[in-house]
Amino acid sequence: MEQLHITVAIESSTFTIKEVIKDITAPSIVISKPSPMSVEIGGTVTYTVTFSDNVAVTAVNLYESKITTVGFKADVSVKQNGVKSAEITLKNIEGTVGNNKYIKIGSGVALDKEGNRSEE
Secondary structure (H helix, E strand, O other): OOOOOOOOOOOOOOOOOOOOOOOOOOOEEEEOOOOHHHOOOOOOEEEEEEEEOOOOEEEEOOOHHHEEEEOOEEEEEEEEEOOOEEEEEEEEEEOOOOOOOEEEEOOOOEEEOOOOEOOO
């Protein structure tokens, strides 16, 4: 006598497919303005730089060579304040008073968890 094998379909456990969206946004940089009283020829000016990202900033490598002074000359120094912040100090400032004078930070100084580097 032949045996019958019966296969019964049972309901499988449910699952969802989650759409993974890759973070492609570079960390942003915010440069605080110095106090107007500290801006004078030959004086010292300190800026605070903060890096942020929706995921996480994991490393910041901000060096003097990555900072450009536009419209004036000065000696630049950087003091790192952990992963997300740094202080930029300008000394021996030379130039005339007026608009269009600022500092610029080069790209790639901050890295986030997804490998994105900050932009200029």
